[in-house]
Amino acid sequence: MLELPENRYPSGVVGEIDAALAAARAGDQHQFSALTEPYRRELQVHCYRILGSLQDAEDLVQETLLRAWRRLDTYEGRASIRAWLYKIATNACLDALDKRSRRVLPSMLGPATDASQPFTPPVDEPIWLEPLPDHLIVETASDPEARYSLHESVTLAFVAALQSLPPRQRAVLILRDVLDWRAGEVADLLDLTVSAVNSALHRARVTLSRHYHGSAAENVTGSPADDHVRALLDRYVSAWESADVAGLTALLKEDAVLNMPPSPSWYHGRDVIRAFLQSTIFGSVAFPGSGAGRWRLTPTRANGQPGFGVYLRGPSGAYAAFGIIVVAIDGDRVASITHFGAPTLLARFGFPDELAA
Numbered sequence: 527m528l529e530l531p532e533n534r535y536p537s538g539v540v541g542e543i544d545a546a547l548a549a550a551r552a553g554d555q556h557q558f559s560a561l562t563e564p565y566r567r568e569l570q571v572h573c574y575r576i577l578g579s580l581q582d583a584e585d586l587v588q589e590t591l592l593r594a595w596r597r598l599d600t601y602e603g604r605a606s607i608r609a610w611l612y613k614i615a616t617n618a619c620l621d622a623l624d625k626r627s628r629r630v631l632p633s634m635l636g637p638a639t640d641a642s643q644p645f646t647p648p649v650d651e652p653i654w655l656e657p658l659p660d661h662l663i664v665e666t667a668s669d670p671e672a673r674y675s676l677h678e679s680v681t682l683a684f685v686a687a688l689q690s691l692p693p694r695q696r697a698v699l700i701l702r703d704v705l706d707w708r709a710g711e712v713a714d715l716l717d718l719t720v721s722a723v724n725s726a727l728h729r730a731r732v733t734l735s736r737h738y739h740g741s742a743a744e745n746v747t748g749s750p751a752d753d754h755v756r757a758l759l760d761r762y763v764s765a766w767e768s769a770d771v772a773g774l775t776a777l778l779k780e781d782a783v784l785n786m787p788p789s790p791s792w793y794h795g796r797d798v799i800r801a802f803l804q805s806t807i808f809g810s811v812a813f814p815g816s817g818a819g820r821w822r823l824t825p826t827r828a829n830g831q832p833g834f835g836v837y838l839r840g841p842s843g844a845y846a847a848f849g850i851i852v853v854a855i856d857g858d859r860v861a862s863i864t865h866f867g868a869p870t871l872l873a874r875f876g877f878p879d880e881l882a883a
Contacts (some may be wrong), residue, residue: 537646567662571664573585575679580657583653620694631686635790641793654788657852690734695729756830785864789845826875845881845883848869
């Protein structure tokens with residue numbers, strides 16, 4: 527489970543932590559921050575898995591720390607500060623889910639779109655899954671044999687599948703199978719019996735198995751250390767920036783999927799995706815004329831997978847922020863492309879709003 531960090535330190539350091547806790551209880555916000563800030567990133571990823579939204583996760587971590595500050599006098603020290611914060615964060619997320627729609631990808635909403643059909647206008651309501659920058663990902667499971675590995679547990683496929691679960695089952699599965707908490711600890715966190723936790727976990731695993739296939743997902747992360755992955759991504763960038771639709775779709779698996787939130791339209795199959803990219807519906811807008819030089823892609827990592835910051839050339843010649851692409855790779859082909867058309871996302875990945883011509 528999540529170890530008490532101070533248990534790994536000499537007794538003198540534990541004494542310093544106790545002193546910082548006493549100071550925080552006396553109203554010292556600096557000492558409170560020293561105790562809680564080390565856990566901000568992992569709490570943010572935890573909330574992201576539950577909520578499917580980076581923005582919502584950031585908001586809920588802030589809410590968690592605010593609740594912790596206000597309730598610091600109730601912390602009895604029987605669990606680690608980390609475990610106590612996880613309890614607050616998980617319950618804050620469950621409270622939020624009572625009032626918010628679940629986050630999805632277009633491919634979760636209905637049948638794939640035919641390439642000849644009109645492109646569905648964007649839905650700007652907060653219903654779409656959002657990408658997670660890799661720099662936020664931190665190791666939190668103490669057991670290397672946890673059911674889901676660190677990077678698998680943040681892939682878009684896994685996080686999307688999590689959203690198919692009822693909120694409490696979602697929380698139980700994340701705590702048990704991702705973070706490797708014991709059933710008794712989860713029961714204490716969620717104010718449930720151990721039998722209720724085990725029952726919820728069983729139901730969650732059954733439902734998740736219908737929406738997610740782990741054995742396949744392990745092959746679609748795409749390590750940047752692999753030469754063939756780097757070569758494949760270089761070809762992807764070259765094809766996109768040169769408006770080479772044939773070259774781009776040649777990189778795809780036969781059953782590849784293209785999602786483009788905030789549009790509900792999505793496309794399944796290499797031939798369908800090629801037809802869509804070449805169509806007047808999309809191609810004449812994305813790749814007008816030769817289309818070469820219209821787009822610029824900057825490498826990044828998102829959800830444990832390769833990604834790109836996407837920029838669109840404007841009238842001045844400068845490139846304006848357009849969105850984030852996340853690519854899933856299976857072997858020597860691209861298994862899926864998720865193109866998040868939201869310019870504000872680039873700042874979360876550390877990219878500027880504009881690139882020079």
